[in-house]
Amino acid sequence: MDGPPYEGNTLFLDMDARKQLLAKGMSFQPDLVISNGDHIYWDMKTSKNKPFFDFYKENYWDPMGDELDLTVPMLDPENEETFLNVCNHQIAGLYGTTLRSTPSFFLTDDHDLFENDEFDDELATLPPDSYGINAGETTQFLYYPEFLPDKKMPYWLEGSGRTGRASGANMLNGTIRYGDLLEANLYECRRNVNYKEKHAKVVSESVERWLIDRSLDEDTRHYFQAPSLALCYTSGKLGDWYPDVLNGDDELTLDEPKPGWQHGWLAQHQRLTEALGSQKERTPVVVQGDLHACAVARMCQSEDIKYETPIEVILTGPLGTGDTGFPSSYRNTPASSSLLVDMDEKLEAVEKNGFTIIEITRDEMKFTLYTWRPHKNEPISNQIYRINNLEPTFCYIVPRQG
Numbered sequence: 001m002d003g004p005p006y007e008g009n010t011l012f013l014d015m016d017a018r019k020q021l022l023a024k025g026m027s028f029q030p031d032l033v034i035s036n037g038d039h040i041y042w043d044m045k046t047s048k049n050k051p052f053f054d055f056y057k058e059n060y061w062d063p064m065g066d067e068l069d070l071t072v073p074m075l076d077p078e079n080e081e082t083f084l085n086v087c088n089h090q091i092a093g094l095y096g097t098t099l100r101s102t103p104s105f106f107l108t109d110d111h112d113l114f115e116n117d118e119f120d121d122e123l124a125t126l127p128p129d130s131y132g133i134n135a136g137e138t139t140q141f142l143y144y145p146e147f148l149p150d151k152k153m154p155y156w157l158e159g160s161g162r163t164g165r166a167s168g169a170n171m172l173n174g175t176i177r178y179g180d181l182l183e184a185n186l187y188e189c190r191r192n193v194n195y196k197e198k199h200a201k202v203v204s205e206s207v208e209r210w211l212i213d214r215s216l217d218e219d220t221r222h223y224f225q226a227p228s229l230a231l232c233y234t235s236g237k238l239g240d241w242y243p244d245v246l247n248g249d250d251e252l253t254l255d256e257p258k259p260g261w262q263h264g265w266l267a268q269h270q271r272l273t274e275a276l277g278s279q280k281e282r283t284p285v286v287v288q289g290d291l292h293a294c295a296v297a298r299m300c301q302s303e304d305i306k307y308e309t310p311i312e313v314i315l316t317g318p319l320g321t322g323d324t325g326f327p328s329s330y331r332n333t334p335a336s337s338s339l340l341v342d343m344d345e346k347l348e349a350v351e352k353n354g355f356t357i358i359e360i361t362r363d364e365m366k367f368t369l370y371t372w373r374p375h376k377n378e379p380i381s382n383q384i385y386r387i388n389n390l391e392p393t394f395c396y397i398v399p400r401q402g
Contacts, residue, residue: 002089003059006052008376009329010322011060012041013353016380018094018320020387021372025355026098032176033102034186036289036316037109037228040139042086044070044131045123046116064089068114070131074138083138091143094320105176106144109228109290110190110239112136117190117239119260126193126239136191137162140171147174147186152214158192158204173207175214182360183220184287185211189229190239193265200264202229202241208268212275215284221400222365224285225276231269231286232299232313233349234338235327241269242338250332254339266340270305277307281402284311285365287358291335292318292326294356294371295349296396301342310344312398314367317354326351347394354393365398 002015025033047053047061061067065082068074074083110117113132115125128136140146141164149168152175155161159172172191176184192204201208211225229241236246238260245258276284284307294317298310315335318325328334328351335351337343347369354371371393374383 006055006324009324010374011056011324012322013320013374014380014383015089015093017353017374017383017387020384021319021353021355022094022098024370024387024390025357026102028357030102030357033099033104034107034176034184034226034287035104035144035319036107036186036226036287038111038289039106039108039144040087040090040112040114040135042068042090042114043111043116044068044114046118046125049118049123068131070129074131074135083135087139087143091139104145105147105174105186106140107186107226107228108136108140108172108188108190112139113190117237119238124260126190128191133191137171141165146171150175150177152217154206154210157206157210159188173210177220178360180220181362182222182224183214184224184226185214186226187211187228189227193239195260195262196264198263198267200262201268202265203268208272211272215272215275215279218279218281221282221362222285222360223279223282224287224365226287228288228290230288230290230315230335231273231311232297232337232341232343233291233293233295233315233335235291235331235333235335237331240338241265242340244338244340246331246333252333252336252339266303270302273299273302273307273311274305277305277309277311279309279401281400283365283398283401284309285314285398286311287314287316287356287367289316289318291315291349292321293335293349293351294347294354294369294393295335295345296347296367296369296394297337298344298346299337299341300344302338303340306342309401312396313343314356314369314396315349316356317352317369317371319353319355321353346396350393363400367396367398368392369394369396
């Protein structure tokens with residue numbers, strides 16, 4: 001959303017700057033586009049518990065219409081005008097017809113369920129309530145395509161079989177496949193998370209089995225996973241794979257319990273990454289968003305698992321984050337590796353907007369990161385000029401093993 005700054009800090013990147021970043025990325029004429037999570041920011045209950053809510057309501061909520069009624073569907077007459085205004089601005093207002101001739105894959109995350117991922121004595125937002133499910137499914141149905149059918153993806157995975165969707169399509173999990181050159185698995189990590197302590201899972205058992213099977217098949221030259229929940233990195237928030245939490249000095253620690261965090265989440269992380277790291281011919285790669293940063297690293301070990309081949313981890317960069325959305329502002333800490341992870345950092349996490357161009361040949365994958373952030377009170381005309389003249393921040397080549 002566009003709007004005035006709060007105490008001198010922007011909440012979101014100006015829409016014109018977002019459009020220019022998108023245009024800069026599209027100037028490379030990509031064969032396809034992946035947009036990983038948080039297409040919508042319209043948190044309901046978790047906006048109201050923030051100190052800036054009155055400001056936010058006056059400058060962001062009220063211009064879009066009446067407050068959403070969480071007891072009825074999003075397309076009920078009570079909600080329809082506001083809901084469409086919100087989505088039209090944040091999705092259609094950004095992309096317009098830019099992607100009309102480019103295959104596009106949209107992966108959802110917590111804010112697409114109209115809440116932030118939070119847990120405290122007053123509120124727990126995951127798994128999502130019915131209004132979040134309805135909002136997420138309605139947004140997808142109206143604004144971006146489902147994932148295409150894939151013969152090596154079980155038809156019963158979560159997100160499939162929805163009324164009104166194409167046969168075999170999936171709205172949560174999907175595959176990008178280009179002959180025998182590449183397979184990429186994209187999977188949503190918020191919709192089906194549970195709180196069963198040591199038995200808890202972030203993704204369902206069937207999605208886990210699918211990901212492990214695809215990791216071990218090795219029937220393409222290259223393979224990467226694109227989860228909506230970042231691996232390797234953390235900012236101490238609840239919905240990470242890891243138990244790191246911020247102490248009173250705003251430092252990550254494992255010595256204090258993280259409220260709501262489940263041991264089963266890390267156990268599932270270990271199973272998924274062990275399979276990913278055990279590939280014999282392909283280099284394991286994860287391409288992810290979520291943490292509002294740009295970074296490149298190799299995850300060499302997680303707790304007691306030392307990977308046969310280190311996992312290459314790419315944080316691709318956020319398109320629309322404003323000053324307050326970066327972890328060092330909102331959580332008083334930048335994104336960094338979990339204390340359970342042994343990481344070889346190639347590009348230290350930088351809190352900037354940006355995107356990543358991926359080039360794939362038979363023998364390697366090349367990741368080129370473009371990062372940018374506006375200066376304080378910088379005129380939009382100058383922002384657009386600088387975006388137009390962006391040069392790569394970092395280029396990273398991942399060779400195939402075999």
